[in-house]
Amino acid sequence: MDVEEFRKAGKAAIDHIADYYAGAIDSLPVNSLVQPGYLPPLLPDAPPEQGEDFSAITEDYHKLIMPGLTHWQHPEFMAYFPTASSFEAILGDLYALSIPTPGFNWTCSPAATELEIVVMDWAAKLLHLDPAFYNASGVGGGALQTTASDSALIAVVAARERFMALHADDPPNLANLVIYVSTQTHSLGLKAGKVLGLRVRALEVRAEDGYALRGETLSRALEEDKAAGNRPFVLIATVGTTSSGAVDSMAEIGNSLKSHPDVWLHVDAAWAGIALCCPETHDQLQLADLNLFMDSFCTNFHKWGLVNFDCSTLWVRDRKALTTALDITPPFLRTAQGDAGAIDYRNWHLALGRRFRSLKLWFALRGFGVEGFRKHIRHAIALNQTFAALVTKSELLELVTPPSLALSVIRLAPPNVAADALNGLNTALYARLSARPDVALTQTTLNGVFCIRVAIGSPRTTEENIRRTFDAIIEEAKVVLGELK
Amino acid sequence: MDVEEFRKAGKAAIDHIADYYAGAIDSLPVNSLVQPGYLPPLLPDAPPEQGEDFSAITEDYHKLIMPGLTHWQHPEFMAYFPTASSFEAILGDLYALSIPTPGFNWTCSPAATELEIVVMDWAAKLLHLDPAFYNASGVGGGALQTTASDSALIAVVAARERFMALHADDPPNLANLVIYVSTQTHSLGLKAGKVLGLRVRALEVRAEDGYALRGETLSRALEEDKAAGNRPFVLIATVGTTSSGAVDSMAEIGNSLKSHPDVWLHVDAAWAGIALCCPETHDQLQLADLNLFMDSFCTNFHKWGLVNFDCSTLWVRDRKALTTALDITPPFLRTAQGDAGAIDYRNWHLALGRRFRSLKLWFALRGFGVEGFRKHIRHAIALNQTFAALVTKSELLELVTPPSLALSVIRLAPPNVAADALNGLNTALYARLSARPDVALTQTTLNGVFCIRVAIGSPRTTEENIRRTFDAIIEEAKVVLGELK
Known part of the structure; x- marks a missing residue:
């Protein structure tokens, strides 16, 4: 051509x-x-x-x-979490695509490294992260990763190396190291354990706590494990769990970890983190305690953040913990600029090469502005309130948990059906819904309760789309109930 | 917008x-x-x-x-290895960019998974890999990864899990596991060790073997380590090393590993692997022995293979080894299709989400055809022969190793300069060259010898570009020699 x-x-x-x-x-x-x-x-x-x-x-x-294709940008796509697309980000990635650079060090293309340094600070400000996480702090900082799984894996590796260094006098056996997650942490926690060959302990959460991890549970586990000779070294906590949008109790977790300062607190806010651009979410998402306690934080702009996949942002409080864990500099990668202290982003992630992804994030942040991001988040939250109101008014459906931002977790729970029949009923309902070409929802289970998730987030979704999906659920629910009789 | x-x-x-x-x-x-x-x-x-x-x-x-920007597509860019760009791949990625899908399972977008299954087989055929590595085999198969570092890390994780399973009766302590690389293996080997917290042993290579790993060296190391209670479980061998394009002795390695069938052989051919599309390279790159012995194989189409970054292809002989090591399927990721056996590519890589990268590879394979790929590879190899001939004829420069495909490794070695002064001289020469805006080369060291690498690979490079770079080297060499006097 x-x-x-x-x-x-x-x-x-x-x-x-x-x-x-x-x-x-x-x-x-x-x-x-x-x-x-x-x-x-x-x-x-x-x-x-x-x-x-x-x-x-x-x-x-x-x-x-x-x-x-499954059309993730279709206004009636409400499965999983949204995957973003915006014209600004498409154009940013198109420009980046035309000037491929492997991005492993500063000289690969100075603009790629320097723009990433700047836009990660812009993004941190958009989300109201503490200045300790800015690249400009010179101590903490942020870098783009492919996915929240990658970000969590990197955080676990940094945590493990910090733990080994802190306990150099009594070096832990790898077999005794334990990664903590909750039963509601995304599977990225289990996967990090599989990749690293380390044990993962999933701490229990309760329905009455809204499926949030409590400090007491964490403290008890830490005492048990330490008494048994195990070495927990990282907790992957969540702001906005996949199943129900739960937010772990950050103040309690932070206070629990005060007596265990060798345990790294990684916060996975892959989906919900973007909502921090709206000040009205700060209490619900526990921003003040996040800023106080967390060692690292991840959110995916490619989910709800108007930037096309992939664009996962990872910030750490101590960049040295990251680069000490990941720095490899053989002779052929040495440069005068790197030797003089320029950031070489290869030491901030797992691989060597990396795409010039800051360009699309820069284009989107400029094209939408802070106001545009807020408007987008508020639009989805408002639609979810509409949806939740429809569920609440319905005689057939119920909310299993309170709506969280733009996520509702529902089930079919008609009067006069025994509680132990509900899982079977909802499994049948979900099977019918997932066979339809016009409905895109996801199943989950919450402490044994089979539920259906409705996740809103496309900028093109309107109230009409919400109502259509609601009507389809009711339609199928009636068929399932008819079959029951 | x-x-x-x-x-x-x-x-x-x-x-x-x-x-x-x-x-x-x-x-x-x-x-x-x-x-x-x-x-x-x-x-x-x-x-x-x-x-x-x-x-x-x-x-x-x-x-x-x-x-x-550093212009990696500039016809005079000859640093590191090339980073590819083609109109076909740009368009493929542009289409993919417009329909973002996180790609973690079949239902995410059936086309993304199915096209990857097909084009990985196309690519395997282009490179003459054994049918055991085709997805169509149902046993082996291939998937796209971000980089050769990622591919190697995945291979090491699969190797570790296979080793643990093979030795379930005598479970190895992680502290005793050892990753083998050679001193010429890319830093991805050391990085895999850092990420996984495992020891890495770099086996020596000799100049007289052309910096290739020999079977004897491997056998000796295996015996030593096993006698010492260590558990080597994977060797990362190389076809086309970064420093000099060396090819490890695959027949010898394969034969050495026959008595150690629990050691996984991963072959990193990040750069040189694409040249396998040309039958005349098969002897040099030891294709027959690769096909016979290797457990996994990686090459990066985003280097010399006409596809824009990122597009790393990884094949394994036993897909179960991979998916056993990486499969996590929580309730919210279960689908009827996955349960029925459709490939869910999340279990073939480290993260959960993945881009729809097969589209750009498909566009490039179709747009160029097998002939187009061969023509591109032969063009670069011919230019390197021209460059090597200029070096050979020159009185000031010498080839440190025989030219390998499109890579020459040279140094300034004028008559009447003592051998122990050459490293200093070449360091000074490289410093001058790397300060020039019009020359892009990389330094390396080969068993203590400071060298300069010239890597050709842009489809737009012509003989005139080669000569200009050669002239610039001579010009700076004369300055350095003048300063010496």
């Missing part, structure tokens, strides 16, 4: 994207209708010998790929 | 990219001229309260970011 063919094909791609968001997406089913194994039979089993014309490639994109 | 503003700004971005590659890049210095800390003073210290017009953002991109 030569330059002029690219110019033409690129503009056609831009038109396609514009048309998709201008309305084409609304007429598509939110869920793909294809069955597993649909694509391989439609494609040759080897690459072509000779290069193909680009028109044949885009034709296949439209014919073969588009029908196999 | 509304849809029509996006349409306009998107087309302007496409024009900018087209113009950049049409020639604007050639008139820019390959290295940025900025100094560390140039950018923060030029930007506000917080995001704007109100969203800004997009024209202000792109104006700043051109004014503030472009001057801070």
